[in-house]
């Protein structure tokens with residue numbers, strides 16, 4: 372699970388969770404993400420060449436400055452062919468170096484960012500395609516927040532890497548190698564002295580920095596905890612007040628705030644220490660090197676120009692050593708992110724959307740259904756059998772009602788028909804053929820569903836109805852809406868079918884939403900229909916409209932209804948009474964209502980009493 376750090380304003384930072392140690396294995400694994408770069412390898416190579424050139428020009432800069440300083444000190448710069456360059460000429464050369472450096476940098480950024488943008492788009496696309504084809508159990512085992520952060524923050528992390536980190540890494544390493552070579556060329560004695568002084572200081576500073584990061588993270592975690600308290604109590608403010616726990620909650624928040632404060636103070640102590648260490652340690656080191664250098668210059672073993680070059684290279688080297696430490700952390704996060712992304716991409720998809728074998732006709736479904744000794748437990752709770760030995764037949768065109776107490780397993784029975792889960796035992800046949808042998812997509816195309824709670828997507832009513840058949844014409848949509856008794860209310864909106872619904876649109880009532888769902892199903896025109904009746908009561912007018920729309924929809928289809936209303940149950944050809952995952956009774960309404968001690972007769976009595 373990704374854990375998010377928080378900055379002091381409480382927004383989420385650093386979504387990469389626990390960092391991984393860079394091992395050969397994790398490195399090799401993370402590198403697989405590069406296959407998404409392959410299509411853009413030409414751009415990548417151009418970027419790399421420009422990066423090399425820009426690094427080279429950067430490294431040439433201190434060298435030319437040294438020559439300029441020497442020229443100022445009366446030691447002219449002589450080219451290998453014997454030509455002496457004037458100060459102006461050297462300065463012009465310096466200008467040329469900078470001009471090149473600027474141009475190369477532009478090109479490098481342009482090419483690398485292109486590669487990263489294209490790559491990131493492809494990775495997001497691949498992830499999304501994977502998400503929607505993952506089987507349902509995956510979504511029950513993982514939180515949606517965790518899944519979406521793969522496509523947002525993890526991909527973002529990778530984007531940074533391709534556009535920045537990689538280039539930085541390359542540059543720092545070349546700076547280090549070239550820089551050390553150059554200072555060695557300038558003065559071996561001073562270089563050795565410098566290398567013994569500086570790197571240890573930089574390494575200590577890095578360790579210091581790491582400690583500070585750990586402490587900062589602890590502060591952020593404490594802060595996150597205080598935020599949880601605020602959120603929790605504000606969301607449940609009614610409960611807080613009803614239990615008169617205002618003082619208790621205030622104290623709880625206060626305690627948590629104090630913990631944040633302590634953590635923050637501790638981290639600030641280190642922060643202060645770090646700054647004074649940098650001032651004393653780093654500048655102390657500089658003083659020591661300068662002292663040594665000054666002695667060398669005084670002894671005539673080194674020119675002022677060499678000293679200048681040397682000092683500049685030293686600064687470059689120091690910066691790159693420091694930068695490498697930071698980059699190490701970034702590479703770690705990137706490897707972690709890419710591993711998490713690859714993990715999802717490697718998940719097996721549902722075998723949907725298999726291309727149809729050429730020459731075969733589209734699947735026709737009549738609608739005979741058989742459940743043969745079906746046993747089932749949910750993958751998240753494998754030890755809890757939800758269905759046991761479910762065995763029944765439905766002839767094409769029949770209406771079957773599933774009734775039974777809450778939690779009996781009715782919804783589970785119909786979910787299995789959609790093949791959302793794998794059976795633990797037994798089999799389900801449609802038109803005499805095992806469900807397993809169907810192409811999932813083709814099969815689901817023939818099953819329609821009207822759920823208890825209709826999910827409307829943000830958009831127009833038209834789009835929401837057309838969800839049942841994406842390419843439906845306006846006439847088809849209108850006809851479906853009419854048949855679903857939805858046209859009346861749609862017409863009453865000024866924008867008609869274009870009325871926006873969902874989060875930012877009009878709010879439809881429960882009955883209206885159901886009729887939209889029915890219109891969707893009518894458009895889809897499936898051979899098999901699953902109706903999950905809403906338990907919440909509608910007013911009688913709305914109830915009548917929904918009921919007659921459902922009757923219209925059920926005509927000439929095999930229908931399985933999770934029934935809560937007597938009127939529906941009476942009309943069913945057969946009723947299956949489910950209790951604790953078994954079929955305990957089956958028959959028509961008349962048969963079952965007369966069996967004295969039957970569960971159905973009892974449920975019936977209860978419902979009559981309620982109404």
Ligand SMILES: Nc1ncnc2c1ncn2[C@@H]1O[C@H](COP(=O)(O)OP(=O)(O)OP(=O)(O)O)[C@@H](O)[C@H]1O
Pocket residue numbers: 511749751752757775776777778779780781782783784
């Ligand atoms: N996704 C799931 N993961 C794990 N267990 C589940 C899941 N969905 C349902 N269950 C469990 O399976 C059992 C049967 O649930 P199901 O939803 O099929 O009952 P139901 O008869 O449709 O109930 P209701 O009438 O209240 O909707 C319940 O014990 C429930 O807790």
